[in-house]
Amino acid sequence: MEERSDDADRAGPLSGVMVLDLSRVLAGPYATMMLAELGARVVKVEAPGVGDDSRQIGPFKEGESAYFASINRGKESIALDLKAAGDRVIFEALLARADVLVENFRPGVMARLGYGWEVLRARHPRLVYAAASGFGQTGPEAARPAYDMIVQAMGGVMSVTGHEGGPPTRVGTSIGDITAGLFTVIGVQAALWHRERTGVGQLVDVAMLDCQIAILENAIARYAVSGVAPGPLGARHPSITPFAAYACADGHIVIAAGNDGLWATLLGVLGAETLANDARFLSNALRTEHAELVAEALEARLRERPCAHWLAVLEAAGVPCGPLQDVAQALNHPQVRARNMVIGTAFPGGAPLLAAGNPVKLSAHADPATRPPAPVLDGDRAAILAELGL
Template identity: 70%
Template sequence: MVDGPLSGLLVIDLTRVLAGPYCTMVLADLGARVIKVETPGTGDDSRHIGPFIEDKSAYFMSLNRGKESIALDLKADGDRAIFDDLLARADILVENYRPGVMEKLGYGWEALHARFPRLIYAAASGFGHTGPYKTRPAYDMVVQGMGGIMSITGHPGGPPTRVGSSVGDITAGLFATIGINAALYHRTATGEGMKIDVAMLDCQIAILENAIARYAATGTAPGPLGARHPSITPFAAYQARDGYIIIAAGNNGLFEKLCGVLGRPDLMADADFASNDRRTQNVDRLAHEMELTLRHETVAHWMAALEAAGVPCGPINDVAQALHDPHVRARNMVVTIDDPVTGPLEIAGNPIKLSAFADPNTRGAVPDLDGGRDAILAWLGR
C-alpha cells in the first residue's frame, strides 16, 4: 500500500469495469487499503477486456494496482458472513451496481447504516438512485450521448463523435472520490457515515461548463467546433509547415505578443480583431490570416518563438509522445507495476501531489482473482 493521507482507512470495493474501480484506485493512491470483492470464477468483467499481456488484462491492471482481491458469493451464507466481518471493519463501501441490486442482497444503504452507522456508502451508477431512469443500465457511450457532450465534440457537419477517453465513467469515479472525502470530513465532525449517490449522466451535465452558459445566454444549443474554443480567440489548433500547433492567446495582451511573433502588426491593427469578441466573430478569417504566416515554418520553430514571448502554446502529441514527454516524466506521471507474470508495466501516475507524502514511481501489484483470500481471512481471524 502507498503511504498517504487515507492510510489506515479500509475500503470495500464492490465495483467492476471502470467508474467504480477508478474511484477506488484513487483512494488506494491516497493511502487507503482497498479490498476488492469479486464474483467467484469470473471476477471483475474487465479481467476479460483486452489488450492482454501473457493472458492478463492490461486494462484491468491499469485500474486495480495496489488492491487485494477476495472472491465472495454474496448469496451464500458462508461468504456473506465473511463479507459482514469485512463491513464491520470498513470505513468505506464503494459499489457500482444498478440501483436495487444491493437492496436485494440485503446490503442496501438503510440496512447497512443501521448496522454500521460510521460506514460511508458510495454508489456510482448510470442514472443514480432516484429519477425515472434509475433502473436503466448504462455505459460510458450511453451517457456521453445523453449528457450532451457528444453534441459538442467533433467537427461541424461530422458524425457523432465520442470523446476519446471514457469521460462518462472517469468523471463519475472522480466525483465519487470527492464525495467520499467530504463524507470522511463530515464523519470526523459527527461520527456518522452517509450515502453518496453519483450518477454518470449527472457528471456529464456537470462538466458541460461553457456549453451551458452559451445556451443560457443565447437560447441556442451549441454544436461541435472542432479544435477551437467557442468563446476565446485565437484558441485553437493551427496549421504550421509540418503539422498543427495549439495557440491559446486568451486576452488582448497575449494576442499582441502573438502578432509580434508572427511579424503581423497588421492583425493587431485590424478592427475585426480589436477585441476577443470581435476576434471570435471573425474566427475563420483570423485563422486564415494566421496560417498564411504559420505555414512558412515548422511547429518546433513556432513553439520556440511563442514560448520565448510567453504565449501559451503546445504540440499535439499522440499517446506515445505524451507518455515520453520529459515534463510528464519529471512529474512522475508514468509509474510502473512490477508484475511477476507480465513483467514491468507502465501506467498513469497519481496527479495529486501532496507535500506531506512521497510520490513513489512504482505501484502495488495487481491482485489475482481471490489472490488475497488467505491473508484476508487470517487478518479477520478466520
C-alpha cells in the same frame, strides 16, 4: 480495520481507511484506485471464477488484461458469492471493519442482496456507502443500465465534440466513467470528514449522467445566454480566439492567446502587426465572431515555417502554445516524466506494466515511482480470512 504490515508502503492521507470495493469495470474501480493512491487499503470483492468484468477486456499480455491491471493496482482481492451463506459471513465480517463501501451496481441490486443503504446504515452507522451508477439512485430512469458511451451521448458532451457536419464523435477517453470515479472520490472524502466531526456515515450517490452535465461548463453558459444549443467546433474554444490548433508547414500546433495583450504579442512574433488594426479583430468577442478569418490570417504566416520554429519563438515571447502530441510523445515528454506521471506497476502474474501516475502531489507524502501490482483473483483470501479470524 487493523492495518496490515505493508501499510507503510501505502502511506498517505487516507492511511488507516479501509475500503470495501464491490465495483467493477471502470467508474467504481477508478474511484477506489484513487483512494488507494491516497493511502487507503482497498479490498476488492469479486465474483467467484470470473472476477471483475474488466479482467476480460483487452489489451492483453500473456493472457492478462492491461486494462484491469492499470486500474486495480495496489488492491487486494477476495472472491465472494453474496448469495452463498458462507461467503455472506465473510462479507459481513469485512463490513464490520470497513470505513467505506463502494459499489456501481444498478440501483436495487444491493437491496435485493440484503445490503442496501437503509439496512447497512442501521447496522453500521459509521459506514460511508458510495454508489456510483449510470443515472443515480433517484429519478424516472434510475434503473436503466449505462456505459460511458451512453452518458456521453445523453449528457450533451458528444454534441459539442468533433467538427461541424461530421459524424457523432465520442471523446477519446472514457470521461463518463472517469468523471464519475473522480466525483465519487470527492464525495467519499467529504463524507469521511463529515464522519470525523459527527461520528456518522452517509450515502454518496453519484450518477454518471449527472457528472457529464457538471462538466459542460461553457456550453451551459452559452445556452443560458443565447437559448441555442451549442454544437461542435473542432479544436477551437467557443469563446476565446485565437485559442485552437493551427497549421504550420509540417503539422499543427496549439496557440492560446487568451487576451488582447497576448494577441498583440502573437502578431508581433508572426510579423503580422497590421492585423492589429483590422476592425474585425479589435476585441476577443470580434475575433471569436470571425474565428475562421483569424485562422486564415494566422495560418498564412504559420505555414511558412515548421512547428518547431514557431513553438520556439512563441515560447520565447511568452505566448501560450504547445505541440500536438500523440500518446507515446505525451508519455515521454520531459515534463510528464519529471512529474512522475508514468509509473511502474505489474500485472497480477508479475509482468511489468507502465501506467499513469497520480496527478495529486502532496508535500507531506511520497510519490513513489512504482505501485504494487493488481491482485490475482481471490489471491488475498487466505490472508484476509486469517485476519478476520475465520
